[in-house]
Amino acid sequence: MNILILSWRGPGHPNAGGAEQVTLEHAKGWVKAGHEVTLFTSNYVGAKSEETDGGVKIKRSGDQFFGVKLRAALWYLVGKHPKFDLIVDEFHGIPFFTPLYTRARKLALIHEVAGEVWKYNPWPKPFNLIPAFSGTFFEHWIFRIFYRKIPFMTVSNSTRNDLVGWGVKKENITVIQNGIKLFLPKKLPPKESKSTAMYLGAISLDKGTFDAVRAFGEIERKDDTWQYWLVGFGTKEHVDKLKKLSTDLGISEKVKFWGYVTDRKKFELLALAHILINPSVHEGWSLVNIEANSVGTPVIGYNVHGLRDSVKPEKTGILVQKGNFHAIAEESLKLMREKERYERLQNNAKKWSKKFTWEKARRESLELIESL
Template identity: 30%
Template sequence: MKILHTIYDDVDNPWCGGGGAVRAMEINRRLARKHEITLLTGHFPGAAREEHRDGIRIRRVGTGRNYLLSRLSFSALASRALATWPFDLWVYDFSAFSPVYAFPSRQARSVMVFHHPVSAHATRKYPGIGLLAAAAEGLHTRLHRRIIAVSPSTALHLKRRARPNTPIHTVCNGVSHPPLAETREEDYILFFGRMDTYNKGIDVLLPAFARLKPAHPGVRLVLAGRGTEARLNELTSISRSLGISDGVELTGPVSEAEKWYLYAGALFTCQPSRYEGWGIAAIESGAAGKAVIGTEIPGLVDAIRPGRTGLLVPAEDPEALAGAMDRLLLNARMRADLGKNGRAWAANFSWDRIAREQERVYVRSLEGQ
């Protein structure tokens, strides 16, 4: 099967590098053993226009001059590529901020991967361009004839928004299981993910930690993951204004080995997002044997089993988040039990299994089922 997979994001993209890009790479590197795969992504500073990795041909289109132009030029050039490039199946990782368009004859051989709705948050986060993103989301959920949702919550949303009788398949995100290592507990709570202050709710996490700090002065907060210099400076400024800069560590990007080392030493992890498709970090936390505190939002309510693998609190509520953090800090037995259950839960989401499930959707699409 000749597969053309379009997705703006890229695992090496310094502006994004999120879970969607990880998913695309993990699935495609497995399917490349049997299929011919071209991954078409957006360009970014320092990126090669073309490379081959793990059997995948990666092509990057557009400009890497700045983030906005990168997204806009990707939308235009990826849409043009779809008109001429040969493929048996087009896999379209939808992004409301960089939509791709195809002629109906080409769109008929497509599967759209939909991570999470952003319309409400798009208009709040970006008042101008957010309206266009919301419109693109509404249009594309009705245009495509077969859709993969990355969580049951996303599938439910799509069933309300897509055309009647559109096949919607739930194929969750996976997790790369950590190397065997003894779990330990150091003096820190861990947030791992992209340093997106709004999306990931880091502007809620920092005030929650400020509330917690007086009762637990020896506990640190480690924020690990990729972020632009502007975002890192913003988080440093927030920490300083809250008087907690001495207890907050920003690691910047970390290697795979460093990531699992941080998970292994954490007391527990926090994922206070405003919106998620699934929440890979929540499953990674479980894979490392660590409890996770997340928010009661679509996606995370699927990835976290409340009272079994972690705790859930209302989104945008620093007081509730601080209370849950305090509860786990005071109860080592609860942390251990949640972490043990989380490890068993995470075992259900290997990338090998996820890739097989996604491949079955591709085959059904080409067979017209």
Template identity: 30%
Template sequence: MPQHVRPSLPPAPSAPPVPLAPPSPLASPASGPPPVPRRIVFLARRDLGNPAAGGSELLVDRIAEGLAAHGDHVTLLCGGPASPELSAPLPRGGTAGRGYRVVSAGGDAGHFLRVPRQFNRRVGDCDLLVEVCNGMPYLAPLWHRGPTVCLVNHVHTDLWSMRYPAPAARLGRRLEHWALAGTHRRNLMVAVSGSTATALHGLGVAPDRIRLVHNGVEEPGPLVPEAPEPLFLAMGRLVEYKRIDLLLRLWERVRPVTGGRLVIVGDGPERARLTAMAGPDVTFTGHISERRKHQLLCSAWLLLHPSLVEGWGLVVMEAAARHTPAVGFDIPGLRDSVDDGVTGLLARGESAFAAHWCSLALSAHRRHALGAAAAQRAERFRWGHTVRSFRAVAAEALLQTLPRR
């Protein structure tokens, strides 16, 4: 099979541009120069140096670095281990010598109870507090009276029952919903996608309080050729809702048609179970270097993303920047990062997922057309734009007093 170098491929057929934000009534970030320097504190479950870090941690890191580069004094108060400001290179693109301070409030679970005290003891006052709500909330408005913004990757409604017994799942779901629609009722909410914004509105959050700040992606650098033989890639934390077990079952149906290899990048609590159930021609790599990740994203024929829920699906755009289209399910988040039929394909069932997988593997022309369109769209999503959008939200939160509801 001839080797294809993606940068030389012709562009995909023209298609209507995909908007960077959903239409009104969602508001756009306010414009105008924000006051600097400001003291900004992020509350998040993990630091980027945590072995369990993922897309949410990378988003916070990129925003915090961008704010610090503009003169703000930024602190991340998190759970679990906290990497010092000067450290070894961090996973998923983190850098040594970050421009913001990282403070651990305690263990992964216990720190949720310790955050108010640790904030007062080790951080002190700030001009803006950013609560990153990924399921379990910090309920910051109950103990912090200053300007506050809530950043939401996705609402965890369907995930609570996957991770916890029924009573705990109901409690967690109600607590999350109350925090988002109740305790933050006077604050601006940052959503990473139109799907997340819609979910927030469904909980009762007023659309005029929701601001969209999309994830970015790095400039990919020089590309490497597509693999000469079929190479399919899945990448992410190995947890239940990523549904790698489903991917392994579908691989048994796809492999006789396409041949090739399935490479699964990442680690997590599901790895041992998934490794035990994997069939032939499946490789688990664990954590890999940024250089190796870049090589795999370039050489892969397809990125496979069978997740049940996503806020955005950061790896989808990372693959897109390298001319690699994605196949996923038609779920919130992926509807935003994948332009169905233009930059990848979304399936509405398991059989459709397998069919999309096979059809793109067998049609180099269509696969490359989708990849070229994906790379063109990815150029519109860069971390610089993410930081500018968030700075505008921060300025609005500081300068605007929201009306009571």
């Protein structure tokens, strides 16, 4: 089968995250099973317009927001390419609207229904109100009008429930939980000598990074023996705002901004940290939670979509009310005081993480695409 995947970001993109990793892992599995896969995605500075990764043919054109969608449609309609048997139309707020220009078999791939995430867009005020209102208003109509009868593949029960709420039939939705790609040393290192709270992910507004720093400040106010890490890529403007906040809270000397790190370094830091703080406002699954669990690091985060799927309260971590960074701080302090409870969560977290492998996820997605 010849498969075309349309995604706003691809391998190597500076803003690529867990969703892009998931797409590539499934694509590689399909290639290994004998299918041909082309990934059409956005371009970025320094990128090759065409290359191959794990047998997946990658074609880049257009910017990540609207340009890639227009270029994909034009390339499909008038460009030179083989006939595709299946088109995977990947959602990230806005899909590729493939029902408008092709009758080929389709699979909609979605990690999360954006919903309120539209309100956390990075546009400057007051222009940020444009996507905040238009995205929130039009998103559910896109599902109902264009994708109601198209099969969906998603990563969590939370996203499935959102899709059902917006008119997609439950029987048209297949949930395939993500695997994890491990970069572990033969023997895990001991935790840091100082209690260490870590944030890992995109340094952006919707990921709750301001609440992460505020939680660090609350911890420091009650116990000044901790240290704090923020790991991930973000714009200079957003990082500077977080640094200013840490200065205002009097914790700038305790907060280390690691920026982007390699996968190997990421797992090293996760293994050294005591707690992963995840104050994201909305997720599809949140792969970082399982990655943290794999090295025995419990997660403390908000009780929101995605996190309530990947975190098992009082087993692999702790969930608190959304927006309550005070509770994140309090639970972090409490957990570090209760050694027996902490070790129980560590052991459960390691066991939980072993349930998620790419071999299993690829096998399930392969069965899905071959059944369409």
